[in-house]
Amino acid sequence: MGSTMIPSMRYKDAPRMLEWLCRAFGFERHLVVPGEHGTIAHAELTLGDGMIMLGSHRDDEIAKLWKPAADASVLTGSVYVVVEDCDAHHARAKAAGAEIVFPLEAKEYGGKGYGARDPEGQLWYFGSFDPWPKK
DSSP states (O other), X not given: OOOXXXXXXXXXXXXXXXXXXXXXXXXXXXXXXXOGGXXXXXXXXEEXXXXXXXXXXXXXXXXXTOOOGGGTTSOOOEEEEEOSOHHHHHHXXXXXXXXXXXXXXXXXTSSEEEEEEOTTOOEEEEESOOOSOOO
């Protein structure tokens, strides 16, 4: 298993940034899902045992809370954390007073997940989807 925490971000020009991150920092493509009009719907880049997720900035529900770093007047990223039992994790977070900003739900790509803000306003996403291949 790889890392259980996977930073995630969006870029205005994700295809260009994906190439640049591989070239400049040595990331390798794990999965790239093309989007409409030359965008990237979802990408997973690995470096050693670590991973980042990225995609093209787009006008959707997430964009109300999350902007690319170029628009730094709001949060510029979040952290995705793999959890084994998403239902129990969600219940624990709610009980502790986390602001649930995306409800717990099954995802098209597998697993369940939900989004929450901590008391300082940082956006976190917890999910049971684990992109690491099982050995």
